[in-house]
Amino acid sequence: MTESLQEIARRLVSPGKGLLAADESSSTIKKRFDQIGLTSTFDTRRDYREMLFRADEAMQKYISGVILYDETIRQNAQDGTPLVDIIKAAGSIPGIKVDGGAKPLPGFPGETITEGLDGLDTRLAEYRRLGARFAKWRAVIAIGKGLPTEEAIRANAQALARYAGLCQQAGIVPIVEPEVLMDGAEATHDIARCDEVTRQTLDVVFEELVRARIDLTGMILKPNMIVPGKDSGQIVTGQEVAERTVAVFHATVPHAVPGIAFLSGGQEGAEATERLSLMNQIPNLPWKITFSFGRALQHSSLEAWGGKSENVAAGQRAFLHRCHMNSLAALGEWQPELERQAA
Numbered sequence: 001m002t003e004s005l006q007e008i009a010r011r012l013v014s015p016g017k018g019l020l021a022a023d024e025s026s027s028t029i030k031k032r033f034d035q036i037g038l039t040s041t042f043d044t045r046r047d048y049r050e051m052l053f054r055a056d057e058a059m060q061k062y063i064s065g066v067i068l069y070d071e072t073i074r075q076n077a078q079d080g081t082p083l084v085d086i087i088k089a090a091g092s093i094p095g096i097k098v099d100g101g102a103k104p105l106p107g108f109p110g111e112t113i114t115e116g117l118d119g120l121d122t123r124l125a126e127y128r129r130l131g132a133r134f135a136k137w138r139a140v141i142a143i144g145k146g147l148p149t150e151e152a153i154r155a156n157a158q159a160l161a162r163y164a165g166l167c168q169q170a171g172i173v174p175i176v177e178p179e180v181l182m183d184g185a186e187a188t189h190d191i192a193r194c195d196e197v198t199r200q201t202l203d204v205v206f207e208e209l210v211r212a213r214i215d216l217t218g219m220i221l222k223p224n225m226i227v228p229g230k231d232s233g234q235i236v237t238g239q240e241v242a243e244r245t246v247a248v249f250h251a252t253v254p255h256a257v258p259g260i261a262f263l264s265g266g267q268e269g270a271e272a273t274e275r276l277s278l279m280n281q282i283p284n285l286p287w288k289i290t291f292s293f294g295r296a297l298q299h300s301s302l303e304a305w306g307g308k309s310e311n312v313a314a315g316q317r318a319f320l321h322r323c324h325m326n327s328l329a330a331l332g333e334w335q336p337e338l339e340r341q342a343a
């Protein structure tokens with residue numbers, strides 16, 4: 001039986017589960033592999049993703065869905081099994097990044113517009129045949145001197161809305177990701193500025209989603225947390241991040257949206273986990289709040305693996321640990337002692 005958009009969306013944010021963002025484009029995964037001195041090739045990318053997707057306990061207990069890149073959704077494991085089948089066998093849902101990346105916005109120095117709408121209906125139909133039941137599109141909003149402009153926010157919000165409409169028409173749940181960067185070219189802004197820009201961005205995004213007649217019950221929002229810029233030098237507590245972030249959502253995110261699944265955006269693994277857990281301790285949340293982390297789920301695993309086949313078990317253990325910690329955080333039950341015990 002075909003699952004409805006609402007059923008898929010609810011499954012993606014089911015209690016104690018979250019998403020693995022493994023949709024690094026070839027240029028991004030190369031940067032990650034450079035950190036461990038590994039050459040990025042078709043085979044090394046396959047080996048790395050296969051290690052993660054075959055981490056059975058982590059995948060079965062904690063990962064509701066995996067966001068893939070075009071290459072990966074078509075790729076087979078070393079033994080010939082499609083990677084998509086490994087994900088499905090773990091009870092997790094395959095998803096696909098369908099944006100074509102953030103490109104310079106003409107006339108607006110320092111700002112970008114995410115491309116990829118042309119032919120998207122055809123690509124979505126193919127991805128659905130390949131097993132994808134949800135998709136992701138990332139819009140990038142940079143904070144800087146005089147940035148962001150209203151025009152850049154509006155252009156990106158309209159693209160997100162058109163993408164979301166095409167997804168829902170194709171029977172695919174759209175993950176709508178408007179990322180206000182914490183680590184852009186000028187990352188010296190404070191937390192109050194991130195708060196202000198994220199409010200403005202989410203207001204415009206939901207205005208455009210509603211105008212485009214998107215069914216808000218059949219989508220997931222993937223936002224940033226409210227944090228200071230990486231180079232601001234501002235010290236904030238996890239509690240302040242959690243309270244500010246939830247306050248921004250109360251002001252901007254309709255209750256019809258079933259779930260909010262965060263990006264990590266360059267936060268350190270345990271830091272992102274703590275903040276997620278504190279958010280889930282705030283009473284009366286109208287949405288499920290969970291993770292859709294890339295770096296914050298993968299970094300320790302990538303380092304433990306180091307590109308060596310003899311380290312696959314170590315890489316999977318590190319991945320399991322971060323998945324477990326973030327599952328607890330999605331339930332508001334994470335404790336710092338659990339990190340220390342593992343160390």
Ligand code: 5MM
Nearest residue numbers: 021023024025028263264265293294295
């Ligand atoms: C995993 O990184 C994703 C792909 O990035 P590129 O298109 O730039 O290669 C990215 O969209 C990711 O899904 C989100 O930004 C969340 O990842 P983080 O690392 O911020 O949690």
